[in-house]
Amino acid sequence: MSLRLAPSSSLPTSTSNTTTASRISAQSKDALDRGAPSAPGLHDTLRSSLSTVSPSSTQVSSSHPLEARLKAWTATQESTRQNILRRTFGIAEPLRRGMELKLVRDADSFRPTALGEPGRVHEDILCGRDAEISWEDVYNGQDGLRLSSGGDGQGVGWMEEMERKVGMGKW
Secondary structure (H helix, E strand, C coil): CCCCCCCCCCCCCCCCCCCCCCCHHHHHHHHHHCCCCCCCCCCCCCCCCCCCCCCCCCCCCCCCCCHHHHHHHHHHHHHHHHHHHHHCCCCCCHHHHHEEEEEEHHHHCCCHHHHHCCCCCCEEEEEEEECCCCCCHHCCCCCCCCCCCCCCCCCHHHEEEEEEEEEEECC
């Protein structure tokens, strides 16, 4: 239980937009071959689909060390905030805030895509980010959904989405 200001520096400090042939799969290699002619390492959205991988694999991994560092920074700041609350008010205050945050996140998880992205106002207030503007607040496009063949979220009915969320097709 420390009041650390910055996360430990065990994260990588450099990145490369190209990967070696031994570390990439055939699908990733195919995606690199379809890259833009002027920038071979970049994905060309106009010549292929909106996603660089097939819709079956939905795991997103960060390749830039700064993104991992920012996630670690946010986690460190949240841990410090919880420790300060616990030292000041006792265990009840961080526990109450954690339960409220879980309720807010669970309430937004069962929202159909047809209604758009859920508003994160409650979560931002509970996390203390209500005075910040991040890129998620400005850019809320649906290009990452990949629910239909086009990848833009169009053509997906709310019935199919709810069936998928509650697991009706897994019998």
